[in-house]
Amino acid sequence: MTLAVESPGCYSIRLGKFPFSPGPLTNRQRRPMRPSRNWLRSLGGVGTLAAALLLGLTTAPTAPAAPTAAEAPEAAAAVTHEAENAVISQGVAESNHAGFTGSGFVNYNNSTGSHVEWTVSAAQAGSTTLTFRYANGTAVDRPMTVTVNGAVVAAGRAFPGTGAWTSWNTATVTADLRAGSNTVRATATTANGGPNVDSLATDAGGPPPVGRTPVEINGQLKVCGTKLCNQYGKPIQLRGMSTHGLQWYNQCVTTGSLNALATDWNADVLRISMYIQEGGYETDPRRFTDLVHSIIEQATARGMYAIVDWHMLTPGDPHHNLARAKTFFTEIAQRHGNKNNLLYEIANEPSGVSWSRIKSYAEQLIPVIRQNDPDTPVLVGTRAWSSLGVSEGASETEIVNSPVNASNIMYTFHFYAASHDSEYLDTLSRAADKLPMFVTEFGTQTASGDGADNFTRSQQYIDLMASKKISWVNWNYSDDSRSGAVFKGGTCNSNGPWTGTGPLKPAGVWVRDRIRSADNFPTG
16 A cells, blocks of 8 residues: 655655655555554554454364354345445435435436436346436426336436425336446436436345355466456456455454455455565564465355455565565465465556566565466566556556466555556556556555545546456455445444444445445356
8 A cells, every 4th residue: 555645845644564764756656555553553452342353264164154143244135335336327426415324325417318327236146226316306206217238117207396306205117237346327318317316226135145255266367468368268347355464454354354345245355465564474474374364264264355465565675675575475375375366466556666676586485476376367567566567657557568477376456546546547548458467456446545536537447447357356354444444443343343334434435335236256
């Protein structure tokens, strides 16, 4: 996780994993992020609760027990998709009328054709009820046509007046959904536009059918051309979450939180973020390696893929940690090389070094992994904090012209939507046509992981990644004080609650909704 936050005057404030330090920063520079000081603790003195959690994670797990009432996932009927987080055409997200859920509602333009489009996931094909929550403060009906995957399911459905813009009502439509991802659009059919729409609820959500976890469906992954492919050779897109640094937030990685990620969020993949410096691996290699072993087993028991993230930040030259990386990945590959749910991310965010230097590191480390695991895809960090070089004035062409000399690999890209505009988006788009790309970290905020969410720009990235089957992982699955952490403060120390949207910050609600709209994994 990285950032650059410019402050007035001649210096910039580092909010990173280092003490505050003066010094000029350019617009392209980014620095790592640090949790609030009251969260910073060594694993050797984490206290009774955290020690107990760590002990639980460092013993061999069994398959997860049925969730308790407190941990049970929401009933499918409670799956709600907020309108303000959907794709809006000829309308605007507002919050000036009370009674809405989420962070607002959509005010349609007064024009024919204005619409809102949601992406809705169905665990299996079949009939479902679509429930639109809306307000119409006029006495005039504002009908809309509802389509599912482009087909009309309700033409000119009435949305009559509700008495006031603060009085909310519901309108239902019955439709057939296909298994996996669906698009639901509500389009105004008159010059008055549509009503104010708060949300769409559906009873089609929920986890995959029993016995059909992401790993059971897709099996051993491999890189085919520029795509990540499943055991059937079909391109797929994985969606999931990254832990925060295990040295600070291992208390957020528990039986309950992982059950929620697998069965309430319906995540395909968990990124295990093990920092090397900043109080991480180098301080106690044995303890951190064992912790990663345990979390891999936890993800495996839940049918999720696991990205083993060698989270190097400073120094930015990956060669600084090459010997440590060889030791760590040798043991991980020896222990887990027979599993079919791993990916190895060998350099989180290189910075301040040339692409040739990063390439040299990868070409020395990958053969060490391959000695023990010939099949697992390897994810290679790119220049300038895995921006494909953009944050240091370069582009994807240096990799296209000089790729890593290894097979079954992908290149990583990180973005923070409030900081990284069209230059970054366009670079990712171009690169994905020539290189196998995996977005192993992104946020809807600034590069600090904090500040206001830019959901509009984030959705542009989401749409691009969906169209090009680029797998992605969001930062981060913790209750850090910053807006990019999905849980509200205190959730982890209280051991939940973990399910539903109640414990989530706005960014958490937004990304959970998109993770739940999973790829329709092809098998034939």
